[in-house]
Amino acid sequence: MKGGSFVGTLLASCAIAFSTYSRLPMPQVAWSERNMRYTLAFFPLVGAAVGLVFWGADALCGLLGTGTILRAALRTAAPIIVTGGIHLDGYCDTVDALASHAPREKKLAILKDSSAGAFAVIWCGVWFLLTFALMSELESVPTLAAGFVLSRTLSAQAVEQLPSARPVFGPGAGMGSALKAGSRLPRWVLPAWLCLYCAALPWLNRAAGLAALVCAVGFWLVYKRMAVRQFGGFTGDLAGWFLQVCELVMLAAVVAAERMCALWC
Numbered sequence: 001m002k003g004g005s006f007v008g009t010l011l012a013s014c015a016i017a018f019s020t021y022s023r024l025p026m027p028q029v030a031w032s033e034r035n036m037r038y039t040l041a042f043f044p045l046v047g048a049a050v051g052l053v054f055w056g057a058d059a060l061c062g063l064l065g066t067g068t069i070l071r072a073a074l075r076t077a078a079p080i081i082v083t084g085g086i087h088l089d090g091y092c093d094t095v096d097a098l099a100s101h102a103p104r105e106k107k108l109a110i111l112k113d114s115s116a117g118a119f120a121v122i123w124c125g126v127w128f129l130l131t132f133a134l135m136s137e138l139e140s141v142p143t144l145a146a147g148f149v150l151s152r153t154l155s156a157q158a159v160e161q162l163p164s165a166r167p168v169f170g171p172g173a174g175m176g177s178a179l180k181a182g183s184r185l186p187r188w189v190l191p192a193w194l195c196l197y198c199a200a201l202p203w204l205n206r207a208a209g210l211a212a213l214v215c216a217v218g219f220w221l222v223y224k225r226m227a228v229r230q231f232g233g234f235t236g237d238l239a240g241w242f243l244q245v246c247e248l249v250m251l252a253a254v255v256a257a258e259r260m261c262a263l264w265c
Contacts, residue, residue: 009037017042023084024049040156044193046083047152051145054078058141072136076128079148079247090240091127092120097231104232108165111237127244134251139258140205146197147212147250153193154220154246155239160190162224165233211257212250219249 012035019026021043029035057078061071080088097110099119110117116124138144201209223242227234 009034013038014042014045017046018049021046021086022049022082024082038189040159041189043156044149044153044190047148047150050079050082051148053082054148055141055145068136072132075135075138075141076132087240087243088124088127090237091244092116092124093237094241095123096120097237104230107231108235111231111235127248131248131251134248134255137255137258138251140208140254143204143208143212144251144254146200146204146209147216147247147254149193150197150213150216151243151246151250153190153197154216155242157190158220158224158227158242159234159239162227163233165227165231165235165238205254205258205261207261208254208257211253215249215253216246219246 012029015026015029016031016036017039018024019029020039054075057074058071061074066074093111093113096113096117096119097107099117100107100110102110197209197213201213220242223238223246227238231238
């Protein structure tokens with residue numbers, strides 16, 4: 001492949017990643033197999049954009065001298081505003097599917113149902129309540145901002161490793177299956193993102209960053225097992241569920257590490 005066309009493919013894959021998983025303005029790019037080839041490699045970069053907006057919103061609150069409640073609300077809302085709530089939608093669908101305790105085929109059908117059930121509404125409220133409460137306690141904002149890169153790196157790595165729960169082609173195929181089918185992701189890309197996160201720890205709250213890393217990786221292992229046992233593999237909705245819960249787990253880990261350091265250090 002010529003250098004210019006390779007760069008064009010990279011730019012197209014980057015544009016697809018941002019236009020799919022964020023509401024940031026991007027040029028329109030055709031969803032061809034070639035253009036989608038490296039989309040998953042840029043998913044952590046979307047997380048970097050989310051983290052920067054999250055960090056910037058918090059810094060603006062600091063400049064304006066806003067109160068704790070408004071600051072926590074803006075911290076909670078900023079990532080959802082950037083992503084358009086696409087991952088929260090997957091979280092709600094997955095909660096409904098898991099709460100059904102139905103056979104695998106029925107669970108997959110629930111994931112495709114656009115309506116929200118009672119369990120989705122209940123657990124979405126629980127997610128917002130816990131996130132808002134923890135955001136009001138958060139001190140190391142840059143550490144959590146870096147976590148948005150980490151969660152998306154692990155999510156993309158799971159897509160690479162897990163089988164698709166739905167057909168890759170045909171009427172039953174989903175968005176996640178399409179991305180996996182078109183991916184030609186080099187094996188070193190996602191580990192490189194993980195190494196970049198680890199390299200940034202000395203400039204963050206090291207204890208909180210390590211706590212977030214350990215908890216995120218632990219939850220990632222649980223998620224991979226659950227996805228295979230309950231659904232037969234990954235779907236786009238399951239990836240959204242993973243991101244929302246993983247980021248809540250990291251938030252709790254960061255706050256807990258901050259409190260322990262304050263008590264013991």
